[in-house]
Amino acid sequence: MSSPVITEPAARAVDLVKVHGEGETAVRALDGVDLDLPAGRLTAVMGASGSGKSTLLHCLAGLDTPTSGTVLLGDVDLGRLSDTALTRIRRERLGFVFQAFNLVPTLTARENILLPSRLAGTRPEPAWLELVIDAVGLADRLGHRPAQLSGGQQQRVAVARALAGRPEVIFADEPTGNLDSRTGLGVLRLLRESVDTLGQTVVMVTHDPKAAGWADGTVVLADGRVV
């Protein structure tokens, strides 16, 4: 399904280094990572615990600042931006699906999906929104609160939220980690469909090889480096 089209990468990491702590307790979570993330593809980032895969995701998504190196989103250098500017980028140009605690408990499913837009002061295109909701199959659950949804349903709401804003990149951090294999498959299928049908770019961190099997390409990290 992946056609070899040469396009600008959706995001790039250039010689990314992230060091936690200092002196004797310093830990190099990322030790010089160079990476291009192709647009319109599902890329899996794999590695054992402590390999730095989550740190990489956080740096790419503007949730963390690297110690040195550059992160480019499109052609924007994230390292030059203030916290407020980074925040704006997250809500206008990115989408997130976390492993757990994805949804705000006080909001309904529909309100959760619309949350990033509301924070930006905009509204998603109604036609697009309906399309997304149909795609994740939640039309009859929109009025429910997270407490009334199953784990799989919550993840699907998160995916819908991530898609609703038509982001440049969707970052998913172990999206199926808390789900049983059948439900997890459903979520992976969703992510796959969003790439195939809707042309999204998805970067998925996972430790599960089966999940990685759904990706177009895989990046493997060990000890903070790409191997």
Next chain:
Amino acid sequence: MVTFALQTAWRRKRRLAGTLVAVALGVAFVAATLVVGASARAGFHHTYLTANAGIDAYVRSSEELTGGAENTRPPLPASVVDTVAAVDGVRAARARVEGEAALAGAGDRPATVAEGWIDVPELTPWRLADGHPPAAPGEVVIDRALAREGGLGVGDHVTVLVPEPVPATVVGIATFGDEDSRADANLVAFTTAEAQRLLLGSPDQVSAVAVAGDDGVSQADLADRIGAVLPDGAEAVTGARLTAEQQAEVEGDLVDGLELGLGAFAFVALVVAAFGIVNTFTILAAQRVRESALLRAIGASRRQVLAAAVVEAPLVGLAGSLLGVALGVVLASGLLAATAAIGFPLPTDGLVIAPADVALALAVGVAVTVAGALPAAWRASRTAPVAALREVAVGDARPSRLRLLAGGAALVAGLLAVLMAGGGALGAAALGAVLLLAGLVLLGPAAVRPVCTLLGAPLAARRVAGDLGARNAVRNPRRSAATAGALLVGVGVVSLFTVFGASATRSVDDAVTRSFAADLALTPAPGGLDVAPDVVDRVAVLPEVAAAAGVGRGPAVLAGRQDELAFADLAGLGNVLDLDVAEGDLAAAAPGGLAVSTAYADERGWQRGDRVAVGFPDGTTERLDLAATYDNESVVGAAVVDRDTWAAHASQPRFELAIVKLAPGMHLDDGRATVEAAIAGPEAAAVRDRDGLVGAEVAEVRGVVNVIYALLVVAVVIALMGIANTLSLSLHERTRELGLLRALGQTRAQLRAMVRWESVLLAAFGTAGGTALGVFLGWGIVRAVDARADIATFALPVLPLAAVVAAGLLVGVVAGIVPARRAARLPVLDALGDQ
């Protein structure tokens, strides 16, 4: 185990800090109350001990008049002094001649006591420091405080008002023991003979006899011996008993009231603090279950973990109470200094900090803290641990039906109690207040969603921060209600006093309007004595004045009952005052007659024409005819006689108030100028028009209300801290959620706004309930107060109440500032990854 508990508490010190400060403030009030009370008592005790140091026995009239502002006894015949001096065992006996006076030009010194100088050192606390004792008419000794205040020295000429101005020369300066003066009174001393003439009106009378006994004769024995030779109507008491009685009287008048007032504030402060304490421990309990599970997993024994939980509350309570006691001592010294500044000087030897009082304050603080931690502990003991490990659920379990029923019942019962408490049933109104508060506390959680949704609707529609904040305010109704509860109590009490103040002002206004049919009034000059009758007479004959009449009051015994009796120029009174005469004629009561209000006549079962036995301050009784009844009690009170009738039986008669009606066509300002010129002189009375009269009385009420406000500010501050504290802890619980919001694109500014809106909504909830409660209770209590009291008319002060509401909302804004900042400062990643 104890170390472990201490370490655990220390680690959580930030979260417990808010509770500690709240307890400290509440305990500070308790401690201040106890210390002020003890210090004042000790101070007065010292004063009276000094005053009565050498007095072994005291001879006075056995009759006491308690109906007036102060208790008085009739004078004794002067011959008693010689009778007493002749008793075996008496070393010295001297006449005590006492009255009131003012020293012209002495400024704001407290009430001055005029006496006849006693030359026997044991029988008087006053020591001559300079000059010589008075030996002739016109010579006086003053105390050093008066001398300092007025810049006076031996040889200076002064005017003493008794209340007629008496020219005199200072021949000596005295001290009260070692001090410049008594704390509560100053001295002007004449010769005994002149004092008798000026203060008692007769050379054959004395106020009392002070007696020193021989060594070896006990006070009780001496008093018995003297009592045996006294004529009827006189009694002898021991010096010890005299001191005890004087102390009890002043304590009843002053100290008890002060302690009661301060105690009430301490109670309010503790109640407000309690809300915050309960909340804090509830939140901490949830965190503890997770923490203890982890601790148990790594090897802490069950007992260790339990001990940490049990020890925490008393530990925080003790620490807070210790801080509170220290603060309370500071507050006490400030209060004592303040009372001196506003003219109620409490004599003090310095602060009396009794160990028993300290222990009591500490105990109260620990008890309140432990009691506050109990609900949380009890609930925690019933929660399955697994439930606690889940993420913070939205919406507590619905309040139980029992709670709703109980709350509703309390609310209805409270409403009924207040509504039915009319005229005099203050107890019922107070009970209603307690029930209403209980009802509101029980129903609070149920009301959070509807009320906050309503209040938050306008902002939820416009801003996403407002919407999120509003939802957060209602997500845990029980906690929100408890947080807002503290502010509800604070705002409720403030609203209550705002309504009181306005009602008292309106009542004064109404009372004056109802009775003041004239143009001007003469009132005592600040710091001076009441108005002298001859001043009123002088004004009455002015051509610019149509009529002038004075009204005074004093204690009397009306057909066996201690009461207050007014006296006035009855013939002219009707020209300046509308008494609303029901039966008879005031002028007919003038020569030796009595007039009473219809309410009083009904109460005593009297009718016009009855003869009533009236006991006067000089000890004599006269039968007076009840010549008239009237309906308007506002100026003269329940009973009045003609001034001549009164003057025949009282020394130093003075008017509290003189009412002046100007000649027709006379302009108010011209008339006032003329009257002022006519009465000009040392310590002349103040001339006021109707507005000025209302203003002067209102100023007194305002003064009291302002002091109350100042103390209530503390309660509101405690409530503010409670909100901030609870908010911080709640936000800490929601860290993951905050991280998620930041990740999804909520800027720091939006997060701060969201927290502030949550805080404001909670405050709005508390303010709405508090204002409603305060106004309703204010209305109910004004209704319940005796119609004859000074605060009988209800007034709704709209603007001040709006200010109170605004202040309540401001509390919400301020309380949210620090929690908002702290929550926004958290790095996104740390929040996301928070366990």
